[in-house]
Amino acid sequence: MNNILMIRKLIFSICMICPLLAGCTDDDMMPSSQMPLSSETVPVRLNFSTEAFNTPFQGDTRSGGESTVLSVSNQDMDIELVKTPVTRDAVAAIDKENAVYNYTVLQFAGITETATLLGKATYPCKDGVITTADVELQATTTGPGGTVVKHRFVVIANVDGTDFNTLQENTSTYSDLQNMHISQAGNQDFPLHKVTVNGVKKDAIIMSGSVDATINTGEAKQLSIALKRTVAKVTFNVKTDNPAFSNLKNWDLILMSIPNKSYFNTLGRFAVFPTVDPLNQFSAYWFKPLTSTVGEALPLNGKSSYLPVNLQQSVAISTSGTRRDNAPIGGTYLQIMGREMSPDGVGSFPVVKDFVLYQIYLGKNLTTDFSVYSNNNLTYNITLKGRSDDDTNVIRFIPGYFSGELKAYDANDNALASKTDPSAVKWEYSKRLEAFFQDSKYTGQQAGGEENGRQDVRWQVIGSYNNRGATSLTDGYGNTRQLEANDIFYLHYPAAQACYGGLNGLVNGGDTSFSWYLPSVSELIGTWISSASTASQLSASYWSSTALGSPNAFIITNKGEVKTAPVNSNDDRHYVRGFRDPDAVNTIHYNITH
16 A cells, blocks of 8 residues: 555656647636645655657657658659657767756646746756756645645756746746747857856757646655657758759758747647737748858758747648748748859859749648647758749749730730731730849949949949930840940949849840840839739839930839939939849750750
């Protein structure tokens, strides 16, 4: 009988990264009864064990086995998502992923958001290894007349000495704990946490666990608390099998839309978490490059990062091809960009001549889920194959048909020889437009000319006004050819040069086979119509290549206003966005790969 009673002795079996064994959901939250707090303490022995990333939740299988693998494939990419398997055969070396340098036990007098903090104590762990320890907890006799009621016991591992200074016994509440977090600002290793051990700062992962339980005075009872990492780990392996990408030597991997807060306790959270004030949407997130600033060559293997929890609503209708279009605002995603750069030593600035851009949203699957969960360890194996307009994971800003010759069509959609044909019911430009992903820079160097590397430029510098015949309202490519036709004067037109030289990498005038050009005013108008919803992210105003007989050229503002501006005013500068024909690019890449 005594042995049976001893078994019921109060023990916390704290299993690191283990599933949550007892309630810690909003469903368990009951109205708080503000009763007197107990002062009775009970000796407690804490027993510890450790488990790996991706340990299944209670009710799932806990045996090791093959990795969980999900895959999708389309004409532009193959993605394989691998969930790292749970392994328990060998004892893992102590490192930042499994070390526990200390743990703090928090006892709340109740199981509601308003439950008051009854006790707080922190215990060290030598060499980052959890060992059995004896602690004191208070009996949960805080009900009416000293009756026993449930208390919430929370354990947070790897906190620094001052982290919980604001949590005051008999004053602070469970809600106060739930609001506590570390911030990305000033922490290069975020969401890892700096823990001071014997005067030395160490990187560690915060872990948390919780259980609701009752303890009577003098009673011995066993409790179990499961600790889970409060962050996720992701690893990316990226390659290509497309020969057309051979000129794209510089590849960037950047994790985007990462919450800038990581919470001490991630248990009992539901989407959307963390919540974000719509007025401060952009300041609530940050980005993390995984490659060098100049980019790296494919394949890219083993690019890893830790991420804070980011819970988003799932989207039932989403597919792999429409995943980006359906993604919730605030979802974390990987941005992959390949760049073809101008040769070293050519021009004064590195020039992106061509690019391909992908955005892949993270989640526990590759279709409907957009959340980053605590204690997950996922690997993405990505094979890049193309850049189809139909795949929303491929980022190309193609506003529509706003370039080339204006053509007329009859009621049966047949092209007509004349735009004035009486049977014409529809008129449409013959070519589509694709805009460069950012504003362009002037890259020329000439005494008395524009400032090298500047983005807000003048339309013409040096000499008396001469529009070189760049007066077409619709043909930006032709206008640009006119302005950049000769070595003698091509640097006199900074707005055109920022596209001709700044995007094509050309350092001489007269080239007739370039891709990127300064758009005409009608091309700018069509682009603004298609991008009005994102106009706030654009610069204030943009030059067109369409000039007047007087020393003025057309501009468009990010409000959609079409105006004219003096071509050579230092106080009236405007930005430049390069355009090209996407179908010409698609044809080139199709012919290379087929």
